[in-house]
Amino acid sequence: MKKLLPLLLLIVVSAPAFAAKRQFDIEVIIFKREVNPQSVNESWPNNLPPIDMKGVGSFYNAAYLAKKGVTMLPPSAYKLDKQVKALQNHAGFQVLMHVAWRQGDQGRWSAPVFKIQAGKDYSSQFDPDGTEKQKVVGQQVLNGVTEHSVPKPLYELDGKLQIYVEHYLYADTTLDLREPSTKTTIISDPQIGLNSELDQGQNSPEVQVGHLEQVKPPVKVETILKTYQMKQKRRMRSSNTYYLDNPLMGMIIQVRKVK
Numbered sequence: 001m002k003k004l005l006p007l008l009l010l011i012v013v014s015a016p017a018f019a020a021k022r023q024f025d026i027e028v029i030i031f032k033r034e035v036n037p038q039s040v041n042e043s044w045p046n047n048l049p050p051i052d053m054k055g056v057g058s059f060y061n062a063a064y065l066a067k068k069g070v071t072m073l074p075p076s077a078y079k080l081d082k083q084v085k086a087l088q089n090h091a092g093f094q095v096l097m098h099v100a101w102r103q104g105d106q107g108r109w110s111a112p113v114f115k116i117q118a119g120k121d122y123s124s125q126f127d128p129d130g131t132e133k134q135k136v137v138g139q140q141v142l143n144g145v146t147e148h149s150v151p152k153p154l155y156e157l158d159g160k161l162q163i164y165v166e167h168y169l170y171a172d173t174t175l176d177l178r179e180p181s182t183k184t185t186i187i188s189d190p191q192i193g194l195n196s197e198l199d200q201g202q203n204s205p206e207v208q209v210g211h212l213e214q215v216k217p218p219v220k221v222e223t224i225l226k227t228y229q230m231k232q233k234r235r236m237r238s239s240n241t242y243y244l245d246n247p248l249m250g251m252i253i254q255v256r257k258v259k
Contacts (some may be wrong), residue, residue: 015250023258024160024238025073026163027080027100030116030175031093032156032249037179041249046183048227051174056115056160059099069113073100080146083252096157096249102258103163108172111164116175119156125152125180126225154225157249169236169255174229177249181226187218 021041037044059066059072103112125231127131152213159175230246238257244250 023102023221024163024169025077025100025102025256025258026104027073027078027254027256028097028161029080029084029087029095029252030097030118030157030249031087031095031251032119032177033247034092034094035248037181037226037248042247044226044228046226048176048229051176052157053115053160056113056239058115059101064112068110069104070104070112071102073102080252080254099255105165108162108164108170109165111162113160116157116159116161117153117155117174121153121155122180122225123151123154124180128152128154130178130225132223132225132228135171138244159230162255163255169238170233170242171236171253172233173240173244173251175231175251177228178225179228179248181224183222183224183226185220185222187220 003026057068064070065072076099080098084095084098087095095118098235108113124133157175158177158178159173161171161173161175163169163171228246228248229253230244230249232244234242234244234251234253235253236242238255241252241254
């Protein structure tokens with residue numbers, strides 16, 4: 001029994017170390033549907049809270065990749081090229097991102113959370129709140145130098161994605177898809193004076209209600225950059241291919257266990 005005790009302790013202590021050595025290759029395709037969002041029979045809120053980007057890192061940040069034990073995979077290691085070609089050959093879809101990387105089996109609190117940014121940059125046309133930029137009449141000149149403000153990128157696709165392990169594999173994603181749209185607002189309600197001829201003649205037999213014209217309030221049509229959000233969490237198994245979508249965009253995920 002005394003000889004078995006050290007052996008059992010060695011197995012117990014080493015078990016987490018063996019488990020932590022598991023590695024997964026993760027491949028992701030993100031695409032949008034070539035449809036008019038206004039034609040989709042779904043209610044989209046006009047105002048969405050910004051996505052919480054705390055702790056989110058970039059695929060291009062070497063320090064973040066090293067900290068999280070992530071290795072970016074070259075295109076030669078991709079396994080979903082056929083799916084990408086099928087989407088590209090279909091007029092109803094547009095591929096926005098295709099990326100793959102290798103990571104360990106970290107849990108939700110330690111697994112990498114990646115920033116997802118792709119597509120058009122609308123920062124020259126719209127402000128971050130989605131309103132259309134106004135034409136600049138003049139530029140500020142300080143000490144003989146003309147100041148040019150460089151806006152932050154405002155990408156068509158923006159969000160985050162995390163793959164982690166908690167007994168099962170999970171994909172947790174929040175993505176914003178931005179598309180130019182129109183917004184109609186009422187400028188002001190039409191006012192009718194109390195002393196108007198209409199008020200004075202309401203009791204007169206010469207005023208016929210059936211001949212009155214309908215009063216329409218004035219409206220303003222604005223061009224805005226509207227945000228459509230996809231927020232999903234999916235439990236997965238390794239080696240299977242999973243499909244996450246909403247009426248405007250979709251994501252294909254495949255997680256492969258590294259032998």
